[in-house]
Amino acid sequence: MVRLYKKHIPLKNHNNIFLGLIFLLMTVPTQIAHSQQQRFPKPEFQTEYQIPETERPNPRAPFMEYLDLFLLLAVLSLTTWLVLKKRSRKWILWVSVFSLLYFGFYRNGCICSVGSLQNLTLSLFNEGYSVSFTVLAFFVVPLLFALAVGRVFCASACPLGIIQDLVIVKPIKLSPWLQKSLGLFPFIYLGLAVLYAATGTDFIICRFDPFVGIFRMGAEFHMIVLGISFLLIGMFVARPYCRFVCPYGALLKICSLNSKYHLSITPKDCINCKLCKDSCPFDAIDFPTDEKENRASRKDFWKFVFYAALIPVLMFVGGWAVSGSYKLLSSAHPDVYLANLLVSQPELMQNTENLDIETFMSSGKTLEILVEEAKIIQEKFRFGGWFLGAFIGLVIALHLLNQVIFRKRSIYEANRGDCFSCGRCMDYCPVGKPEHPFFKDKPEMVVKS
Amino acid sequence: MSKLQSRRQFISGCARYSLGLTIAGVIGFSLTNASSQQWLWQIDPFKCTNCGRCATHCVLNPSAVKCVHAYALCGYCDLCGGYLKPGHIARNTAAENQLCPTAAIERKLIEEPYYEYHINEELCIGCAKCVEGCSSFGNGSLHLQIRQNICVNCNECAIARVCPSDAIKRIPADEPYLIKGGFEHGQTL
Amino acid sequence: MSNKVIKYILILALAIIAAIVIFEFVSNNPDKRPSNPFEFNVDNYKAVDETLISYKETRQIAIKDGIPGAIAFSHGQLYLLVDDYLQVILPGGMEVFKRKLSEKPNCIAVDRDGFIFIGFENRIRTYDKVGIEINLSEVASDKSHFTALAVSDDLIYVADAGEKQIRVYDKKLQQKHVFNGESGVSDVHGFILPSAHFDLAVNSDNELWAVNPGLHAIQNYSETGRLRGFWSKSSFENDGFSGCCNPYYIAFLSNGSFVTSEKGLVRIKIHKESGELSSVVAAPEKFSNGTKAPALAVDESDNIIALDFDRKMIRFFEPK
Ligand code: SF4
Ligand code: SF4
Ligand code: SF4
Ligand code: SF4
Ligand code: SF4
Numbered sequence: 001m002v003r004l005y006k007k008h009i010p011l012k013n014h015n016n017i018f019l020g021l022i023f024l025l026m027t028v029p030t031q032i033a034h035s036q037q038q039r040f041p042k043p044e045f046q047t048e049y050q051i052p053e054t055e056r057p058n059p060r061a062p063f064m065e066y067l068d069l070f071l072l073l074a075v076l077s078l079t080t081w082l083v084l085k086k087r088s089r090k091w092i093l094w095v096s097v098f099s100l101l102y103f104g105f106y107r108n109g110c111i112c113s114v115g116s117l118q119n120l121t122l123s124l125f126n127e128g129y130s131v132s133f134t135v136l137a138f139f140v141v142p143l144l145f146a147l148a149v150g151r152v153f154c155a156s157a158c159p160l161g162i163i164q165d166l167v168i169v170k171p172i173k174l175s176p177w178l179q180k181s182l183g184l185f186p187f188i189y190l191g192l193a194v195l196y197a198a199t200g201t202d203f204i205i206c207r208f209d210p211f212v213g214i215f216r217m218g219a220e221f222h223m224i225v226l227g228i229s230f231l232l233i234g235m236f237v238a239r240p241y242c243r244f245v246c247p248y249g250a251l252l253k254i255c256s257l258n259s260k261y262h263l264s265i266t267p268k269d270c271i272n273c274k275l276c277k278d279s280c281p282f283d284a285i286d287f288p289t290d291e292k293e294n295r296a297s298r299k300d301f302w303k304f305v306f307y308a309a310l311i312p313v314l315m316f317v318g319g320w321a322v323s324g325s326y327k328l329l330s331s332a333h334p335d336v337y338l339a340n341l342l343v344s345q346p347e348l349m350q351n352t353e354n355l356d357i358e359t360f361m362s363s364g365k366t367l368e369i370l371v372e373e374a375k376i377i378q379e380k381f382r383f384g385g386w387f388l389g390a391f392i393g394l395v396i397a398l399h400l401l402n403q404v405i406f407r408k409r410s411i412y413e414a415n416r417g418d419c420f421s422c423g424r425c426m427d428y429c430p431v432g433k434p435e436h437p438f439f440k441d442k443p444e445m446v447v448k449s
Numbered sequence: 450m451s452k453l454q455s456r457r458q459f460i461s462g463c464a465r466y467s468l469g470l471t472i473a474g475v476i477g478f479s480l481t482n483a484s485s486q487q488w489l490w491q492i493d494p495f496k497c498t499n500c501g502r503c504a505t506h507c508v509l510n511p512s513a514v515k516c517v518h519a520y521a522l523c524g525y526c527d528l529c530g531g532y533l534k535p536g537h538i539a540r541n542t543a544a545e546n547q548l549c550p551t552a553a554i555e556r557k558l559i560e561e562p563y564y565e566y567h568i569n570e571e572l573c574i575g576c577a578k579c580v581e582g583c584s585s586f587g588n589g590s591l592h593l594q595i596r597q598n599i600c601v602n603c604n605e606c607a608i609a610r611v612c613p614s615d616a617i618k619r620i621p622a623d624e625p626y627l628i629k630g631g632f633e634h635g636q637t638l
Numbered sequence: 639m640s641n642k643v644i645k646y647i648l649i650l651a652l653a654i655i656a657a658i659v660i661f662e663f664v665s666n667n668p669d670k671r672p673s674n675p676f677e678f679n680v681d682n683y684k685a686v687d688e689t690l691i692s693y694k695e696t697r698q699i700a701i702k703d704g705i706p707g708a709i710a711f712s713h714g715q716l717y718l719l720v721d722d723y724l725q726v727i728l729p730g731g732m733e734v735f736k737r738k739l740s741e742k743p744n745c746i747a748v749d750r751d752g753f754i755f756i757g758f759e760n761r762i763r764t765y766d767k768v769g770i771e772i773n774l775s776e777v778a779s780d781k782s783h784f785t786a787l788a789v790s791d792d793l794i795y796v797a798d799a800g801e802k803q804i805r806v807y808d809k810k811l812q813q814k815h816v817f818n819g820e821s822g823v824s825d826v827h828g829f830i831l832p833s834a835h836f837d838l839a840v841n842s843d844n845e846l847w848a849v850n851p852g853l854h855a856i857q858n859y860s861e862t863g864r865l866r867g868f869w870s871k872s873s874f875e876n877d878g879f880s881g882c883c884n885p886y887y888i889a890f891l892s893n894g895s896f897v898t899s900e901k902g903l904v905r906i907k908i909h910k911e912s913g914e915l916s917s918v919v920a921a922p923e924k925f926s927n928g929t930k931a932p933a934l935a936v937d938e939s940d941n942i943i944a945l946d947f948d949r950k951m952i953r954f955f956e957p958k
Contacts, residue, residue, distance in 0.1 A: 043525045043830075044802075049559050051520045056626045059597035062487050108601040115604045120475070123482045129619075132487045136479055143472055147465060172644060203605040208659060216601065218510050226658045229651040236644045258464040338668050348669070355500050356668035359613035362498075362927065501674035524832020526852060526882030528872060530902060535680045536874045550676060562827060562852060581678035586881025586902035588833045611671060 065134045068107065072138065072157060075099055076145045079152040082423070083263045089423035096156035096165065104159030109215040113138045113153065114160065114248040115206045117190075118197035125198040142248075146255035150262040154242060154252065155421040160211050161242050165422065169235040171281035179283055180399065182244040183418075187395040190247035191388045199380045201333040205247060238281035242420065257417040266429045270411035273438060276428040277412065284418035285425060289409050300404045307404060311397040318393025323385030330374075330381040339374035342367055487622040490606040494592035494629050496616035499577035499584070503593055506608045507575070513600035514575030514593050514608065516553070516568045519629040522590035525563035530586025531579035532556055532566055548582050550574070570596065590629065597625045680903050683874050684922040690876065692908070692917035693942060693955040695924065699731045700951045709945040709952065711935040712748035716943065716952065719743045724756065724769055729937065729954075737769040747787040747794070749809070755794055757784035762796065762811055775811035786837045790844040793861055797836040797848065802829045804838065804848060806861050817863025819850065827853065832882040841890040849888055854879040856888060856896060856913070869913030876907060877915040886931030891940050899944065901931035906944060906955070919955050920944070 075095055082091045103112065111119075116131075116139040123131045142153035154161045174182075189205075196202045206212070210227040213219025233240045242249050256262070265276050265285070276285060322329070330336045338360060342349055349367075352358050360370070414425065430436035492503070492514065503514035527540060534548045542556055553572035557565045568591075575593055583591040595606075595617075609617035620627065664670065704721040711717070715734060718725040722742050726734040745757040754765040760782035764773035778784075783800030793814070794807040806815040820828040829836065830852020838848035847858050855870030871878035879885050885898035895916055896909040904925040908916045919942050925932070932944035932953070942955040 043563050045560060045563065047560050049565075052565075054517050054519055054628050056628065057596055057598035059489055059600070059602070059622055059625050062622055065487055110601060110604050112604075119604065120479055123479055124475075127482065130482045130484045130486070130488075131479060133483055133485055134487070136476065136483050140472060140476055144469075147468055147472070170644070172641065202610065206604045207610070208662065210655075213508075216508060219508055222658045222661060226655060226662075229654045229658070233648055233651045233655075236648060255468055258461045258468055260465060332663070334668050341669055353673060354669060355502075355673050356613045356671060359498050359500065363614065499678070501676040502671075504676060505672070524852070524882055526830075526832045528854070528880075528882050530881045535678075535683065535880070535903075540872075548678070562830060576676035578676045578678050585678075587883070611666065613668075 065132070068103075068111075069134050069137050069141075071102060072141060075157045076141065076152055079156040079421070080145065080149050083152055083155065083421050084149065084261060087267060087423070087426050089427050092156050092421075092423045096162045099157045100159050100162040100166070103157065104163065104211075104215045105217075109159055109209070109212040111135055111138055112159065113142050114158070114246060115203065115209070117248055117251070118193055118203045118205055121194050121197040122200060126200060129200075143251060143255050146252045146259060148260050150256045150259045150416060150419060150421045151249075151252050152421050154249065155423065158242075159215065160209070160246070161239060161420065163211055163214070164231065164234040164239045164241060165420075167231050167234050168238045168281050171238040172236050173283060174237065176283075179243075180402075184395060184399055185244050186247050186250035186253075188392055189245060190250045191391045193247050195329070195381070195384045195388045196332065198384060199330075199333070199377060201330075201377070210241060239420070243282060243418070253417040256419070259416055262416050263414055263419065263421045263423070263426070265412060265414055265425045267426075267432045269431070270413070271431060272411065273430060274412070275430060275438060276425045279425040279428040280414075280419075281424065282418060282420060282422075284415045284420070286409055286413055286415045288411055289407070300406065303404045304401070307397065307401040310400065311394065314393035314397040315390040316393070318389035318391070318396070319386040320389065322389030322392065323382050326378055326381040326385050329385065330378045333374075333377050335370060336374040336377050339367075339370045343371060488619040489595075489597055489602055489622050489625050490600065490609060490617055491595050491620045491625065491627050492593050493616050493618060493627055494589075494594070496614050497577070497580070497593055497612075498614040498616070499581040499593075500613055501576055501578075502611050502613070503608050504574045504576040506611050508603055508607050509599065509601065511573075512575040512608075513596055515570045515573045515596045515599075516575065516577070516579055516591055517594045517628060518566060518568055519590045519592065520565070521630050522588050523566065524588055524590075525559065525565060526587065527562045527564055529556070529564065529566055529583070531583030531591045533582075535582075549579050550576060554579060566591070592629050594626055594628065680874070680922075683880075683903055686876060686905075686918050686921035686923075690918045691921065692958055693919040694958050695920065696954050696956045698951045698953050699727070706945055706947060706950060707743060708746050709933050709935045709943065710746045710748050711937045711943055713752055714938070716935070717746050717748055717754065718945075718952075719746055719756070724754070724765070726769070729943075735769055737765075739763075740771075744784050745787040745797075747789045749789040750791065753809075755787055755789060757787040757796055759783060760798075760800070762787070762794065762807065764809075764811060773811050775807065776813070778805060778813070783834055785835050786839075788838050788840040788846065790840045790846070795838055795840065795846050795848075797838045799831055799834045799836040802831055802836070804829075804846075804859065804863070815862050817859070819848070819857065819859070819863070819865070835883060835886060837885075837887050839888050839890055841894055842892060843894070847888065847890075847896070849885055851883045851885070854884060856885070856898075856909075869909075871913060874903065876905075876918060884931075887934045889934040889936050889942075891936060892938075897934055897936060897942055899931040899934050904931060906932065906934070906942065920953075 075098070079092060079095055082088055082095065103109070116135050119131045119135050120139050122129045142157065145152055156162070193205050196204050210223070210230045213223040214227045230241055272288065277287070279285070331340060338356065342357070348354070348357055349361060430438040504512050507513050532548060532554050533540065533546055540546070544552060547554065551572045551574055553569045555567045555569055557567065559565050577593055580591050580593055583589055606617055701720060704723065707719040709716065709718055714729070716727050716729060718727065722739050724737045724739055724743070728734060739756065741758050743756045743758055747755050749755070752767045754769065756763050756765065760778045760780070762775045763771055765771050778798060779801055781800040782798050784796050785799045786797040788795045792809060794809065796805040796807065798805055803816050803818045805813055807813050818828045829848070829850055832852055835851070836849065838846060840846055845858055846861065847856055849855070850857050850868070853870050854872040855868050857868035858866045860866055872880070874880045879898070879900060881900070881902040884900040884902065886901045887899045889897040891897060891908065894911050897906065897919065898909060899906045903922050905922045906919040908919060910916045925946065926948045930947040932946045935943040937943060940957060944953045944955065946953050
């Protein structure tokens with residue numbers, strides 16, 4: 001469960017000295033009462049003994065968090081330059097190794113942009129929870145970069161992505177159908193994460209983060225196994241977490257699809273040499289469409305209308321279904337779970353073996369209050385479920401609609417949504433490299449960049 | 450530039466601006482509830498029920514939670530409920546008499562009959578056994594705190610998720626501890 | 639590696655991931671979490687042999703509103719301090735009267751003639767039989783923190799935990815003596831109060847006995863502060879006191895035996911005048927796992943009346 005902290009409400013108006021004075025006056029008696037509360041006969045030491053202060057070792061200095069932010073900005077800017085101008089996979093790789101070491105192993109993977117979306121959600125839905133500016137920036141900056149130049153964050157700043165990128169051994173091609181369908185999951189996961197964060201239930205992204213245990217070199221055993229399993233898959237299906245799980249990736253994808261300047265495989269004009277065809281381990285390169293497909297697509301008009309009409313239907317059905325399963329969804333909240341448990345099995349209340357039940361019973365809170373609180377949470381789930389379901393319905397409907405929209409393409413180019421801007425494919429493109437063996441017997445094709 | 454291309458560019462431009470506006474909206478909205486304050490996790494010692502999960506559920510091993518001593522509340526007792534095992538054989542520093550599973554509490558004679566108890570945080574695993582002993586037989590001067598120099602400040606504290614008494618909460622980073630004696634029960638700093 | 643092998647590896651890894659996610663989700667539910675491996679366990683000392691128990695609980699009176707503070711028994715009536723009220727009730731529960739006091743009271747005693755003495759933070763007030771204030775002492779000291787009061791035929795003894803002293807007043811509330819329990823004998827220290835609590839009581843022979851909790855001792859003093867006798871016993875077993883502030887409350891039976899209550903391992907026992915354990919009134923299992931010791935009073939037929947702060951009730955124990 002997410003713990004909340006009541007914020008200090010600062011006196012906004014600095015001129016209002018009176019308010020300040022009243023405030024001061026009001027705190028004085030409480031301080032007196034408080035010192036009385038703490039009054040206690042000290043042992044009267046005959047020796048010189050001084051009662052020591054309790055040690056309070058300091059946390060990491062707050063400005064260090066601004067350093068983190070600065071480094072994030074620096075890494076993203078540098079990568080942008082490397083992707084668009086320098087066009088160097090090698091350099092991108094080195095920058096990404098730095099990020100992995102710094103954000104991953106040194107900073108222990110927290111705070112990361114991926115998780116920050118939950119903090120933001122919770123703060124939007126809960127007055128009592130506020131985010132710091134740095135957390136907000138960690139969430140927003142990569143998205144803005146994606147809107148401008150694509151997913152450079154994934155290429156060289158995200159420790160989760162990089163660790164997967166480094167273990168790619170023999171990437172296999174997935175069928176486009178499978179790839180696209182699995183690609184729906186991040187959106188569903190995103191919706192769930194938002195719902196769970198908004199209701200203050202849990203930060204599921206953090207809880208199921210497969211790699212954070214590796215960064216910290218220690219976690220519960222099963223979480224380490226989870227990370228290793230992902231890396232194992234990642235040897236053959238490149239960046240499985242990024243492509244089929246990462247909820248922040250879903251947001252980046254939307255932004256990147258509409259990016260202004262995106263990495264291009266070729267520095268000038270694609271000469272359709274097909275050399276880059278298999279270079280992308282993430283199947284993120286779109287191939288030119290052929291004439292046959294082109295002509296067939298005209299017949300799809302009615303299909304298009306059908307799927308377009310499906311959007312509201314799926315949204316409604318989704319909302320209805322998810323909202324209807326609010327009981328199941330809300331049982332992840334410990335209070336709801338406990339309330340359900342004690343209502344269905346009242347004999348457990350006498351169970352002194354179980355810590356949680358025992359603590360609840362001796363807390364002085366009655367079952368009625370707990371049930372009441374649980375009801376409120378469940379209501380939130382029922383309400384939020386409509387939005388989550390509608391969102392999932394929309395995503396699925398758009399996915400179907402996309403299948404019948406046909407885009408004519410005459411060159412090989414990176415799919416702006418899926419491309420991580422890793423830069424691998426650029427190395428394969430012969431354009432602008434006259435010494436490239438591809439031009440050995442076709443000198444007329446040399447294109448100068 | 451073909452007509453098709455320019456139409457695509459136009460649509461994508463529109464989408465880009467609306468996305469940009471959305472992001473700006475989110476920023477603006479969250480700024481109303483954002484602060485320059487950074488946040489840390491800490492244990493409210495008055496809520497903690499010494500369940501032992503602080504030792505077992507922190508992502509770090511050993512846990513970032515340590516026992517701390519609010520000396521000002523301590524009775525400096527010879528017969529310390531936090532130091533000696535129930536049913537101890539003798540009142541001395543022999544291991545078999547110590548309550549702490551890692552022998553992390555150091556006992557030092559100040560003068561008859563007063564003893565100072567000091568926690569060796571290198572050894573302490575934050576199990577709260579001594580805290581329970583001290584709060585039931587003594588004054589409750591021993592209590593748990595998250596040591597901020599060790600804690601990695603997880604986005605969601607793994608102990609907070611399982612704490613049965615909701616004792617772990619976020620506090621502003623400029624006052625990183627909730628040491629007993631410095632604030633009262635129920636008071637939010 | 640052939641594609642087939644890769645496929646198997648992938649399927650295996652996927653299965654592992656699914657299993658772990660489900661396990662993690664389910665294992666963290668409140669009823670599945672492990673119990674405390676580091677439990678502080680005093681269960682061994684909780685059960686008490688039936689034959690040792692000489693009393694049985696007969697009934698209770700719940701205290702509905704307010705936080706109870708202290709209890710006394712005299713003249714067939716129970717005197718209770720609840721928040722800043724003095725409440726007098728009959729043992730059956732019927733209220734005789736209830737009076738609001740001018741400040742928050744700490745302790746109470748009633749003398750032979752029915753006058754009520756109430757100890758506040760650092761002074762005493764006297765009330766007549768119906769609770770009208772008739773007298774008020776000087777403020778003892780800024781550091782004072784009165785926690786217990788006992789009256790003999792002509793003196794009032796006050797335990798001042800703040801100053802670690804016993805103050806002796808006459809019935810006109812004039813301070814006669816004050817002493818800190820130091821005896822001159824090197825191994826008997828003055829009052830060692832590990833916590834802000836200090837109790838004393840007067841027996842039917844008008845003798846003052848005070849608890850020295852740091853030593854697990856009960857000590858007898860003359861009115862001028864001369865130590866006349868004491869006994870002590872530290873033990874987790876029934877025959878002694880454990881922790882660092884016990885016994886927390888004491889009272890006397892008509893035959894001069896001590897009734898004691900303890901915190902931590904909450905229990906009520908009877909010790910002979912010599913200090914030897916005589917019997918157990920209420921074993922720890924009778925109390926919630928709280929930390930507070932019950933306050934004590936004894937009625938004219940040696941029934942023991944305990945004020946249970948955790949459950950907010952008055953509990954009556956009668957000899958078996
Ligand atoms: S998809 Fe997610 S995990 Fe992968 S690199 Fe991008 S943000 Fe990181
Ligand atoms: S930069 Fe090229 S290789 Fe890398 S993800 Fe994008 S399309 Fe694939
Ligand atoms: S988990 Fe909570 S109750 Fe348990 S020891 Fe830690 S803070 Fe205390
Ligand atoms: S008993 Fe547990 S909490 Fe106390 S000092 Fe030892 S290890 Fe730390
Ligand atoms: S925030 Fe993380 S490191 Fe700190 S105490 Fe909680 S689980 Fe441990």
